[in-house]
Structures are given as structure tokens and as C-alpha cells.
Amino acid sequence: MTTLGVVDGQVLRPDLRIEEADVLVDRESGEIVDVDPEVGASADETLDASDSLVMPGLVNAHTHAAMTLLRGYADDKPLESWLREDVWPAEAELTPEDVAAGTKLGMLEMIRSGTTGFVDMYFEVPDVVAAIDESGMRARVGHGVVTVGKDDEAAHEDAAESIAVAREFDGAADGRVRTAFMPHSLTTVREDILREYVPKAREEGVPVHLHVNETAHEVDPIVEERGVRPVAYAREVGLFDPESEERDFLAHGVHSDASEVEALAEAGGGVVHCPASNMKLASGMAPVQAMLDAGVPVGLGTDGAASNNDLDLFGEMRDAAMVGKLASEDASAVAAPDVVRMATRGSATVAGLPGGSVEPGAAADLAVVGLDAPHLTPAHDLVSHLVYAASGRDVRHTVCDGRVLMRDREVQTLDAEAVRQAAEERAFDLVSRAE
Numbered sequence: 221m222t223t224l225g226v227v228d229g230q231v232l233r234p235d236l237r238i239e240e241a242d243v244l245v246d247r248e249s250g251e252i253v254d255v256d257p258e259v260g261a262s263a264d265e266t267l268d269a270s271d272s273l274v275m276p277g278l279v280n281a282h283t284h285a286a287m288t289l290l291r292g293y294a295d296d297k298p299l300e301s302w303l304r305e306d307v308w309p310a311e312a313e314l315t316p317e318d319v320a321a322g323t324k325l326g327m328l329e330m331i332r333s334g335t336t337g338f339v340d341m342y343f344e345v346p347d348v349v350a351a352i353d354e355s356g357m358r359a360r361v362g363h364g365v366v367t368v369g370k371d372d373e374a375a376h377e378d379a380a381e382s383i384a385v386a387r388e389f390d391g392a393a394d395g396r397v398r399t400a401f402m403p404h405s406l407t408t409v410r411e412d413i414l415r416e417y418v419p420k421a422r423e424e425g426v427p428v429h430l431h432v433n434e435t436a437h438e439v440d441p442i443v444e445e446r447g448v449r450p451v452a453y454a455r456e457v458g459l460f461d462p463e464s465e466e467r468d469f470l471a472h473g474v475h476s477d478a479s480e481v482e483a484l485a486e487a488g489g490g491v492v493h494c495p496a497s498n499m500k501l502a503s504g505m506a507p508v509q510a511m512l513d514a515g516v517p518v519g520l521g522t523d524g525a526a527s528n529n530d531l532d533l534f535g536e537m538r539d540a541a542m543v544g545k546l547a548s549e550d551a552s553a554v555a556a557p558d559v560v561r562m563a564t565r566g567s568a569t570v571a572g573l574p575g576g577s578v579e580p581g582a583a584a585d586l587a588v589v590g591l592d593a594p595h596l597t598p599a600h601d602l603v604s605h606l607v608y609a610a611s612g613r614d615v616r617h618t619v620c621d622g623r624v625l626m627r628d629r630e631v632q633t634l635d636a637e638a639v640r641q642a643a644e645e646r647a648f649d650l651v652s653r654a655e
């Protein structure tokens with residue numbers, strides 16, 4: 221066994237207590253072996269965690285990583301016109317090389333801000349998977365299906381591609397890549413396609429991930445045409461099936477009513493809360509406290525960088541706490557410990573990815589947060605600081621699957637300047653083609 225020791229830090233334990241301890245990691249299995257004082261000092265490789273907090277790597281349970289290319293391209297619009305007038309025309313011009321460059325930029329940003337795992341719904345999945353392999357991160361990926369404006373043959377081709385890539389890439393990158401069938405939403409994918417392809421996802425043993433109840437425009441047509449709420453319709457087409465071995469999970473859920481929260485809890489359906497995107501697109505405020513109270517598994521996501529406009533989960537934690545209180549009109553709602561759980565174990569559970577806790581046997585996916593900064597002083601409560609005061613810039617080291625992805629704020633697996641420059645060039649070229 222070759223080992224990595226994360227030494228001399230304070231450690232955030234699964235019950236959110238803070239302990240002074242080292243974390244000893246088996247680099248071959250990628251697992252945590254021990255969490256105890258002094259156990260890391262004689263490891264083959266060490267990471268200094270003095271004046272720092274060792275916490276589980278954050279998990280971004282819903283994003284479109286390559287949308288970093290469209291960061292700041294179209295702002296201050298609601299979802300539907302933003303997608304139709306700006307984003308989809310630009311995405312129609314994307315090449316596989318653009319997607320690779322944008323995904324790498326997204327991963328650079330995520331690694332730098334302590335994120336070790338993510339869920340990605342986008343296009344050109346083989347290129348996304350190759351980029352993930354290079355970065356050392358872990359992810360659940362899928363080809364996003366949209367059938368609006370497509371003829372029958374093209375709609376089937378799109379859905380079949382989503383199933384095919386889910387089959388081909390599940391377990392890629394030494395098991396760090398998992399997959400899902402990813403229809404875009406209940407209003408942008410035809411009913412017959414959902415009914416035909418959800419069972420195919422079950423045959424492949426992969427979950428389904430999609431946008432649900434993001435805006436009122438996604439709810440009203442379903443209620444008008446079918447007389448049921450979106451989650452009930454989703455269940456009619458085979459989603460969120462409690463008998464399924466895989467946990468389906470939705471992004472947003474902003475306009476979920478009490479019956480839908482209850483249905484998700486009963487079915488074990490996961491929800492990825494994306495507060496910044498929901499605020500920026502004025503989509504609304506998700507009933508997150510009600511979801512937590514009902515026992516719905518809830519994770520946290522940034523959504524794409526074009527609607528956020530960054531991929532820093534520390535900012536997302538702060539937004540989740542703030543908007544959670546506003547939505548509940550209760551300052552005690554969506555409290556800091558709930559938010560830290562959401563961004564770590566909650567996201568890992570919802571996404572079906574390893575990680576999310578610092579304990580023996582868990583995946584060695586870690587973020588080491590420097591604490592010796594004015595905005596983190598005094599350290600009355602480190603869980604409070606993670607949510608209300610810290611930012612991704614405070615992260616010193618990032619470890620995924622036992623491998624150091626960032627040491628002393630230097631990303632080890634990607635050439636930061638080359639990635640940044642390539643993405644910038646491709647972004648400008650992309651939008652000039654789209655205009």
C-alpha cells in the first residue's frame with residue numbers, strides 16, 4: 221500500500237464535529253484508511269493541513285460544465301427566452317473540441333474550489349469523459365436529450381445516443397465516471413420517448429436525471445394537458461420508481477408542491493437544489509426545508525456557469541442558506557449544518573457517487589480549507605464559516621480517489637494557463653459563429 225497523509229489539520233467528521241487528526245489514505249484503493257492523530261506523519265506522501273480544515277470534497281450534483289464557454293454571454297433573462305434566444309443557438313455551433321475545452325475550464329474551477337465530483341448533462345460525452353479522465357475528478361455524466369423541434373427519427377436518435385453513451389462509459393476512467401440517461405425535462409422531451417427509453421435506462425442499470433419544476437412555464441402546460449402535477453406525470457412515464465435499483469434525481473424542483481414533495485420522499489427520488497441559477501433566472505425559491513423535513517434526499521448544484529455565473533459550491537452553500545430562510549420566512553430554516561450535509565454527503569447520495577464523508581472506508585475525496593484568513597477569524601464555528609464566510613478561494617488542496625489534484629493552490633492534473641487560454645479562444649470563436 222502506498223499512502224497519502226493529510227497531516228496536522230482539523231477534520232470535519234460525518235456528524236459535523238471537528239477533531240484534530242490526520243487522515244491516512246491508501247492511494248491504490250483511493251480510500252481513507254484511518255482518521256486519527258499522528259497517523260499520517262510516516263505516509264509516502266504528505267499534505268500539510270495545519271491551520272486548515274480537512275473536509276469531504278464537495279459534490280456539484282447538477283451542472284453543464286462546458287457552459288463555462290458561455291459565462292457572461294447572455295444574462296438578465298428568464299430561462300425560456302435565455303435558452304431559446306441565446307443559449308441554444310450558440311450550442312448549435314459547439315464542436316467536440318469546444319466541449320472538451322469548456323469542460324476542462326469548468327473542472328479547473330471546480331478543483332480550485334474544493335469540488336471533487338460532479339454531475340454533467342451535456343453533449344459530446346466521449347470528449348467530456350476523456351477530459352474527466354485527465355483531470356482526475358469523478359463524475360456522473362450523460363447526453364442531454366431534447367426532442368423539441370426534431371422529427372421522429374431525430375428524436376429517437378437523440379434518446380438512443382443518451383442510452384448508448386450511458387452504456388459505453390459507465391465505469392470509465394478507472395471507475396470514476398458513472399453515467400445516467402438524461403432527458404432534458406418533461407416539457408422538452410416527448411412523452412412517447414420517455415415511455416420508450418426510461419425502461420432502456422433500467423435495463424442498462426443507470427439512473428435518470430432531468431430538470432423538473434424549474435419554472436412555472438414547466439408546470440402549467442403539464443397540469444393543463446394532463447390534469448396532474450409534473451412529478452405525478454414523471455411517475456406515470458416510469459420515473460422515480462421505488463422498485464428501481466437506481467435513484468432517479470431531478471434538478472431544481474422549485475415549483476414542487478406538497479404532494480410532489482411527499483411523492484419524492486416516498487419514492488426516494490433525489491433533488492438537486494440550484495439556488496444561484498434559480499435566483500438569477502428568477503425561476504423561484506425551492507421548498508428546500510419542506511423537502512428536508514419530508515426526508516427527500518437533497519444535494520446541491522451550481523447548474524451551468526452561464527446561469528450562475530461560477531462553479532464555486534461555497535457560494536452555492538451560502539445562497540442555499542440565505543434563500544432557504546427567505547422561502548420559509550424563517551431564519552432557522554436551511555441551517556448551516558444542513559447545507560454542509562447537502563453539498564457533501566447529500567449530493568453524493570443523490571448523484572450515486574462515492575465520497576461525502578471523512579471516515580475509514582470512504583472514498584478519499586477531500587478538500588483542505590485554509591483557515592488563517594481575516595474573513596475566517598475568529599473560528600467560533602467552522603461549519604458556520606464554511607457556509608457563511610468561506611469561498612472557494614480558501615481551498616488549499618484537493619484530493620480525489622486518493623490522488624492530489626491540487627497542492628498548495630496549484631492544480632496538478634491540468635495545465636491551468638493552457639486550459640484557460642484554450643477555453644477563451646474557443647468561447648470567442650463559438651459566439652462569433654453563432655452571431
Ligand SMILES: CSC[C@H]1O[C@@H](n2cnc3c(O)ncnc32)[C@H](O)[C@@H]1O
Nearest residue numbers: 284307341342364365404431523524
Ligand atoms: C441537452 S444538454 C443540457 C441543456 O440544458 C441547458 N440548460 C442549462 N441550464 C439550464 C437550466 O437552468 N434549465 C434548463 N436547461 C438548462 C443547456 O444549455 C443545454 O442545452
Ligand SMILES: [Zn+2]
Nearest residue numbers: 431471523524
Ligand atoms: Zn441545468
